[in-house]
Amino acid sequence: MLRDNCALVVGASSGIGAAVAERLAREGFRVALVARREEELRKVADRINQRAGEDRALVFAHDVTCFDEVPALFERIVEALGGLSVVVYAAGVMPPVALDEYHFAKDRQMIEVNLLGMIAWLNEAADLFRRVQAGVIVGVGSVAGDRGRAGQPGYNTSKGAQAIFLESLRNRLAPANVRVITIKPGPVDTPMVRHLGRLPMMITADEAARQIVRAIGRSWGTVYVPRRWGLIMWVIIHIPSFIFRRLGMK
Amino acid sequence: MDMHESVAVPRSAPQPAGLRLKHIERVEGWGMAVGGLSHVFRPTDAEGVRAVFDLARREGRSVGLRGGGNSYGDAAMNTGGIVLDLTRMDRVLAWDPATGVIDVEPGVTIERLWKTIIGDGWWPAVVSGTMFTTMGGCAAMNIHGKNNYKVGTFGDHVVEFDFLAPDDGGVRTVTRENDPDLFHGAISGFGMLGCFTRLRLQTKRVYSGRLRVEAFDTHSVGEMIESFEERAPDADYLVGWIDCIKGGRGLGRGIVHRANYLAPGEDPDGDLTLAVAAQGLPDKILGLFPKSLMHLLLRPFCNNLGVRLINAAKFHAGVLHPRSVVYLQSHTAFAFLLDYVPNWKFAYKPGGLIQYQSFIPKEAAESAFEEQLRIAQGAGLPPYLGVFKKHRPDPFLLTHAVDGYSLAFDFRVTRRNRAQLWHLAEELDRVVLDHGGRFYFAKDATLRPDVARAFLPAENMRKFAALKRRCDPHNLLQTDLSRRLFGSDLAATMESAGAR
Numbered sequence: 001m002l003r004d005n006c007a008l009v010v011g012a013s014s015g016i017g018a019a020v021a022e023r024l025a026r027e028g029f030r031v032a033l034v035a036r037r038e039e040e041l042r043k044v045a046d047r048i049n050q051r052a053g054e055d056r057a058l059v060f061a062h063d064v065t066c067f068d069e070v071p072a073l074f075e076r077i078v079e080a081l082g083g084l085s086v087v088v089y090a091a092g093v094m095p096p097v098a099l100d101e102y103h104f105a106k107d108r109q110m111i112e113v114n115l116l117g118m119i120a121w122l123n124e125a126a127d128l129f130r131r132v133q134a135g136v137i138v139g140v141g142s143v144a145g146d147r148g149r150a151g152q153p154g155y156n157t158s159k160g161a162q163a164i165f166l167e168s169l170r171n172r173l174a175p176a177n178v179r180v181i182t183i184k185p186g187p188v189d190t191p192m193v194r195h196l197g198r199l200p201m202m203i204t205a206d207e208a209a210r211q212i213v214r215a216i217g218r219s220w221g222t223v224y225v226p227r228r229w230g231l232i233m234w235v236i237i238h239i240p241s242f243i244f245r246r247l248g249m250k
Numbered sequence: 251m252d253m254h255e256s257v258a259v260p261r262s263a264p265q266p267a268g269l270r271l272k273h274i275e276r277v278e279g280w281g282m283a284v285g286g287l288s289h290v291f292r293p294t295d296a297e298g299v300r301a302v303f304d305l306a307r308r309e310g311r312s313v314g315l316r317g318g319g320n321s322y323g324d325a326a327m328n329t330g331g332i333v334l335d336l337t338r339m340d341r342v343l344a345w346d347p348a349t350g351v352i353d354v355e356p357g358v359t360i361e362r363l364w365k366t367i368i369g370d371g372w373w374p375a376v377v378s379g380t381m382f383t384t385m386g387g388c389a390a391m392n393i394h395g396k397n398n399y400k401v402g403t404f405g406d407h408v409v410e411f412d413f414l415a416p417d418d419g420g421v422r423t424v425t426r427e428n429d430p431d432l433f434h435g436a437i438s439g440f441g442m443l444g445c446f447t448r449l450r451l452q453t454k455r456v457y458s459g460r461l462r463v464e465a466f467d468t469h470s471v472g473e474m475i476e477s478f479e480e481r482a483p484d485a486d487y488l489v490g491w492i493d494c495i496k497g498g499r500g501l502g503r504g505i506v507h508r509a510n511y512l513a514p515g516e517d518p519d520g521d522l523t524l525a526v527a528a529q530g531l532p533d534k535i536l537g538l539f540p541k542s543l544m545h546l547l548l549r550p551f552c553n554n555l556g557v558r559l560i561n562a563a564k565f566h567a568g569v570l571h572p573r574s575v576v577y578l579q580s581h582t583a584f585a586f587l588l589d590y591v592p593n594w595k596f597a598y599k600p601g602g603l604i605q606y607q608s609f610i611p612k613e614a615a616e617s618a619f620e621e622q623l624r625i626a627q628g629a630g631l632p633p634y635l636g637v638f639k640k641h642r643p644d645p646f647l648l649t650h651a652v653d654g655y656s657l658a659f660d661f662r663v664t665r666r667n668r669a670q671l672w673h674l675a676e677e678l679d680r681v682v683l684d685h686g687g688r689f690y691f692a693k694d695a696t697l698r699p700d701v702a703r704a705f706l707p708a709e710n711m712r713k714f715a716a717l718k719r720r721c722d723p724h725n726l727l728q729t730d731l732s733r734r735l736f737g738s739d740l741a742a743t744m745e746s747a748g749a750r
Contacts (some may be wrong), residue, residue: 001274001287001288001329001330002274002287074271075270075271075272078271079271127272128271128274131274131275131276132274132275132276132287133276133278133285134276
């Protein structure tokens with residue numbers, strides 16, 4: 001009735017989403033690619049299908065802020081794939097925000113794309129997976145959601161709220177045998193962060209995807225990518241606020 | 251409410267337009283050991299049932315009927331097809347406290363039933379070990395209680411029913427008199443002929459909300475049978491627990507519980523105990539520990555050693571509390587032992603459990619059950635629970651009941667023991683067939699087709715096949731269990747088996 005090894009990746013046109021989609025396809029998944037830019041999606045799909053020698057990737061152009069479109073599109077995707085066992089939400093934006101800039105439109109865009117779009121998509125996935133008592137939900141968050149930094153209040157908020165939402169889903173869905181994984185990557189070399197320049201300990205999107213796909217196979221809970229960020233963030237989380245304020249972390 | 255004071259309120263359910271993703275659900279047997287995906291619909295009235303039949307025909311799918319989902323195995327599953335979940339057809343349509351006759355929809359649970367009638371001094375004539383079974387399921391499986399030997403099965407207390415079959419003949423009212431074949435086939439017919447849309451039941455007059463209960467030790471299967479035979483004539487309920495892990499000289503040791511209704515005036519608090527509130531099961535163990543979490547405490551004991559310890563403690567508890575003591579117990583506490591610890595089955599996670607229950611004629615019961623216990627213990631798969639009951643024959647076509655006894659085993663299922671357990675069940679089946687015994691579809695997860703066709707009387711199978719052709723000529727109604735035992739053309743299979 002529903003085939004195994006079918007995945008849906010939202011935000012698959014570039015960066016981590018595209019890399020995860022390619023990795024999953026390499027592991028034998030049929031993959032639905034969702035993003036706003038159809039042309040970019042087609043390039044990803046072509047790479048996947050050429051490598052696989054068959055039509056393993058399907059393209060669905062969609063703006064994640066068009067929340068009302070999600071239920072019907074979700075159903076169409078599951079029908080087209082013939083099933084669904086993994087959903088990855090990797091869509092995200094981080095427009096440049098100056099330290100003295102308070103820009104509601106930018107903050108709103110981050111909340112809508114990073115958080116509300118995720119809620120719209122993952123609610124659909126959660127409802128299906130709860131009913132069939134199987135499935136893996138992955139939300140790609142960020143270490144930036146662990147503390148409120150001076151440089152990106154809107155982005156930090158969207159990623160922090162993402163983590164709470166995913167934890168709630170995890171607690172709701174665990175009895176139904178559904179795994180919900182929160183991925184918290186450190187800096188990853190993607191178009192989204194190019195404006196920030198070269199960041200410390202940056203990894204490639206493909207390396208992040210490798211670790212995410214490994215987590216899809218076996219993990220529960222929160223997974224830092226790479227793992228050393230778990231230790232780093234543990235330390236950062238425990239820095240008292242009055243000291244953290246003075247460190248000037250952006 | 252009065253029988254003539256109709257409370258039927260039309261509740262038009264939206265008609266299903268097609269098979270949509272939102273209808274797909276995993277449907278499991280109660281024991282969690284078997285499950286699969288289906289399109290699930292929950293109609294609220296007979297029109298909704300008919301609409302799902304129509305949808306299934308259009309889509310070329312089969313339909314499996316499901317009530318409370320308390321069948322241990324695959325009897326209420328229809329993997330890949332449509333499951334018609336009747337739990338939303340849950341209205342009490344009429345109740346006459348003067349006669350104890352009640353009209354209910356098929357999704358009414360035993361819990362709803364007893365809560366409706368007990369205040370007026372009535373109790374369901376037959377109840378299962380859980381109060382969450384539905385009337386439709388009870389009738390389709392023709393369930394029995396701990397009083398089977400005395401009052402028969404659930405079907406013996408059905409006065410009439412309204413029935414909607416896929417043949418599209420409309421809803422018909424069926425009684426023992428106007429259509430005896432259909433009456434005796436639909437009850438016990440495990441949902442293969444049609445859907446009950448209303449059942450009229452005769453309930454039992456009681457004068458107290460309590461029963462007088464006594465317990466007795468027995469030291470072998472033979473002793474348990476003797477104890478049942480001795481007490482059956484004047485006991486209203488009898489049930490035995492068997493320590494299935496104990497072998498050697500203690501093989502078959504157990505405890506028998508006997509219960510009797512109280513006569514009028516016998517209970518000084520009679521009226522008070524008939525209140526629904528007086529029947530509530532406690533929600534804490536020893537007043538402290540929430541029972542909803544008890545399954546977590548049970549989990550470490552859900553293995554051979556743990557069960558051995560628990561069983562020994564239970565059996566020897568009589569040293570501290572002499573069995574000869576007679577005590578009063580509420581109907582719910584005595585009847586619904588399975589509900590005493592909510593979700594106790596979760597202690598069997600992740601693999602779940604199966605129940606294996608066989609029914610053996612009286613004269614062969616001792617040797618058959620002893621042999622089954624030895625085989626299971628020898629295989630290293632002792633049952634973790636054994637429940638013993640006495641039965642009597644009944645007129646329903648696919649009945650499980652015999653003039654004899656049943657012993658129900660609970661087996662833990664794990665990924666490692668699954669194949670071995672199914673093989674063990676085959677060996678236990680052989681013992682049942684050798685002793686002229688029967689099986690019960692509500693419990694089954696393991697029977698093979700040849701065994702099912704061997705235990706059912708040929709004449710009954712021929713009659714049931716004729717009913718299937720009449721009520722469901724295109725085999726719309728199927729379940730995983732029906733396909734496992736009789737293929738997708740049940741009538742043809744039963745006809746050929748019945749022609750032997």
